Amino acid sequence: MYFTAKSQEAHYQCIQYKQQGLSIGFVPTMGALHKGHLSLIERAKQENDIVVCSIFVNPIQFNNQDDLARYPRTLEADRLLLEQVGCHLLFAPSEADMYPRPPRTRLSFGELEHTMEGKYRPGHFHGVGLVVSRLFHIVQPDRAYFGQKDYQQYLIVRQLVEDLLFPVQIVLCSTVREPDGLAMSSRNRRLNPQQRQQASLLYQSLKEAQRQLLQTRNVDQVKKYVNQYLAGSGIQLEYFEVADAHTLMPAQNIDDHQQIVLCIAAYVGDVRLIDNVLLFS
Ligand code: AMP
Numbered sequence: 001m002y003f004t005a006k007s008q009e010a011h012y013q014c015i016q017y018k019q020q021g022l023s024i025g026f027v028p029t030m031g032a033l034h035k036g037h038l039s040l041i042e043r044a045k046q047e048n049d050i051v052v053c054s055i056f057v058n059p060i061q062f063n064n065q066d067d068l069a070r071y072p073r074t075l076e077a078d079r080l081l082l083e084q085v086g087c088h089l090l091f092a093p094s095e096a097d098m099y100p101r102p103p104r105t106r107l108s109f110g111e112l113e114h115t116m117e118g119k120y121r122p123g124h125f126h127g128v129g130l131v132v133s134r135l136f137h138i139v140q141p142d143r144a145y146f147g148q149k150d151y152q153q154y155l156i157v158r159q160l161v162e163d164l165l166f167p168v169q170i171v172l173c174s175t176v177r178e179p180d181g182l183a184m185s186s187r188n189r190r191l192n193p194q195q196r197q198q199a200s201l202l203y204q205s206l207k208e209a210q211r212q213l214l215q216t217r218n219v220d221q222v223k224k225y226v227n228q229y230l231a232g233s234g235i236q237l238e239y240f241e242v243a244d245a246h247t248l249m250p251a252q253n254i255d256d257h258q259q260i261v262l263c264i265a266a267y268v269g270d271v272r273l274i275d276n277v278l279l280f281s
Contacts, residue, residue, distance in 0.1 A: 026136075151245075240264045
């Protein structure tokens with residue numbers, strides 16, 4: 001596996017792949033890799049000649065400085081894992097390489113920006129959009145792989161690619177879960193054993209909400225249920241939303257033709273976790 005921390009080198013290497021007629025599948029990450037990330041790498045391997053992974057904890061997408069400082073960084077272990085799964089190029093830039101000077105352009109994403117993650121993490125998607133744009137320019141991928149766990153991020157990236165005409169196909173990959181249902185996340189490493197147990201309630205509440213919605217179609221009742229289910233559990237619910245899966249606008253009435261997503265964000269201790277399920281999955 002080729003490893004570089006320099007964007008010039010990564011770019012040069014990717015251009016060479018392209019000149020040889022090889023297709024590039026790209027998996028952008030913030031590291032502390034787990035099986036969720038590896039499933040994206042695996043999918044990229046199946047569909048492309050070359051797999052490129054980036055590891056960069058992007059400071060401008062964090063609106064909470066504590067969260068940024070405590071984000072797990074395990075580059076050596078990540079590098080070994082990527083080597084084992086047959087990744088071809090790892091690009092892990094420094095902050096100075098990625099942002100030689102502070103970017104001045106602001107990105108906003110219309111409606112998608114004002115709901116859920118956009119609402120609770122102001123500026124987050126600007127940071128995501130900016131780093132993804134830079135990474136796409138450096139890597140020039142044919143396809144880029146994103147996890148359903150960050151469903152709103154996937155919609156944001158799709159909109160970015162559509163609006164700015166990036167010649168990249170965006171591929172959505174299913175959420176990989178622990179045996180008790182908790183969505184794998186780098187942030188799970190920060191949970192103590194008791195919090196780790198509590199965290200599984202997030203997925204359990206989503207599954208029960210999904211079951212009830214299919215049966216009753218009553219959004220308000222299901223929202224009340226989730227709030228009550230998590231009250232007193234040690235979990236601080238930030239939001240639970242039932243939304244149109246394309247626009248993320250709140251869904252009031254549900255019919256069989258509409259794609260619906262159930263999204264949740266909550267704090268377990270000081271660790272913020274998100275998850276979602278599609279209604280008709
Ligand atoms: P992150 O390192 O958290 O920025 O995630 C990098 C990519 O991996 C994003 O596209 C995430 O949606 C995806 N990802 C993270 N966790 C999972 C998971 N449990 N299952 C599938 N994809 C995931």
